[in-house]
Amino acid sequence: MRTQVAIIGAGPAGMFLAHLLRADGIDALVIERRDRSYVEGRVRAGVLEQATVGLMRRLGLADRLEREGMVHRGTNLSLDGRMFHIDMAALTGGSTVTVYGQQEVMRDLFDAAQVRGLEIAWNAADVALHELDGTRPFVTWRDADGAARRVDCDFVVGCDGYHGVSRASLPADVRRTFERVYPFGWLGILAEVPPVEDELVYANHERGFALASMRSATRSRYYVQCGLDEDVADWPDERFWDELCLRLGPETGARVTRGASFEKTIAPLRSFVSEPMRWGRLFLAGDAAHIVPPTGAKGMNLAVSDVTMLGEALAGHYRGQGDAGIDGYSARALARVWKAERFSWWFTSVTHRFPTMDGFDRRIQMAELDYIRGSEAAQRTLAENYVGLPLTGGVSSEAV
């Protein structure tokens, strides 16, 4: 088998890239370890930046998004139960975010892939990358029947997430990693109940962080900060609802509609970047190269901005416009990645309870949130990061 670009992983990064390349007439094969229902079934991100929505429109993937996506012009912050609103659209010249679950995005990407005949090799085991530093790279795997498979290509793109094989294919003396592991996780539930507010609520409470989000007018997504050693079995629904309402405060908490949860998982929080994002004929994109804590809702959006840049670079190469795009991809992507890392780290730092926090730390946090409440400048800074920074420009720290 031969293709122009072999893409490892059919998550958001891999599937958006496959559609982008197809739009430019470039051949690609996506090689995915699991099957479609597994990838589509994972409950993950919920908030799309304006640029992500724009890309879905540009790729002809936005029909259902236009009907079912919920456009949010602002968001709420809550400090010990006192809530205030940030009018992101007014602060950013009209930018909004759209609430539309990653599961829905994946369904749209896969449905359109089927119609457009994009090739996906599902259930690929033992995926291995070869000859990445030469001119003729190839990828091998075992298919669902156990048969050995191989595809030769011009480029390999690692879109295989944090636990994938691609990042590890860079030589150890080339790769540099940067990491913060947070001493807590998020316990998240889905429930078939109307959301407590029209827009999201990010709540800092003495007992810990809470987030009120949604998937539709009748389906809510709620999170509470929890310990890393905790088990979902320790969190029957009643305990979850009680804790959530406490952290949202008496006024908002009293308006929460409770109901049976049908999803309950704990996710650890991490900041992580692996540099560079290109080595020889291998490029990395999305969670394969970086992880953000979910507080800023940046994970999936970063995967999309990476592959938007990479798609442009590869299109330039195949159009015969030279390799400046390819050569500049890592620095350009990392410049934006680090700003999203900074924002996600900062937003996590000011909204969560850290086990080592003393009275001083707590008061600094409260002062920071109170400052945001009263300062248009501070609100604008938050808003422009939350709706998503532009794709162009920026100086990478890669060389530091």
Ligand code: FAD
């Ligand atoms: P992934 O979505 O991880 O996709 C990678 C794909 O590669 C997967 O389909 C995987 O099966 C496949 N793969 C892995 N290894 C191999 C291999 N060896 N060979 C072939 N294929 C392979 N973000 C938010 O903004 N908000 C959230 O609430 C949120 N919650 C999250 C909860 C969890 C538990 C996790 C893990 C992430 C969450 N994220 C959230 C982050 C967001 O979902 C990710 O940033 C986004 O999915 C990244 O997309 P990706 O395509 O880079 O990677």
Ligand code: DHB
């Ligand atoms: C959701 C997840 C996030 O991490 C976030 O910041 C906002 C919303 C969600 O799942 O709806």
